[in-house]
Amino acid sequence: MASDTTVFQDYTKQYYNIDDKEIIRISLDDQVSKSKLLPLKEEKIQVKKPPGIAHYYVMEMLDQPSAICKALNYGARFKDGGLVKLGGLES
Numbered sequence: 001m002a003s004d005t006t007v008f009q010d011y012t013k014q015y016y017n018i019d020d021k022e023i024i025r026i027s028l029d030d031q032v033s034k035s036k037l038l039p040l041k042e043e044k045i046q047v048k049k050p051p052g053i054a055h056y057y058v059m060e061m062l063d064q065p066s067a068i069c070k071a072l073n074y075g076a077r078f079k080d081g082g083l084v085k086l087g088g089l090e091s
Contacts, residue, residue, distance in 0.1 A: 006043050007056040013040050 005015055014037040018024060053059045079085050 003060065005040055009040055009042050014038065015040050 008015070016032050016036055017038060049056060049059055053062075
């Protein structure tokens, strides 16, 4: 499981895309219908993991706190009354 196909391009040539709000169960006994599998377009990008990180998924989990802080502009988006101000959405 990954948020980007480049992380598993060395291991498979097909993938299943999980849609928004879709819930799936992963089991060794169940198989995905071949009609739902998509061909993986190989990219010339190599994912570099920092030393001590065995898998890209671990790296993504360790990046989550920083990504959330960046998305919220380190608290600068919070306004009085508990509102969040997002730029570019003014009418």
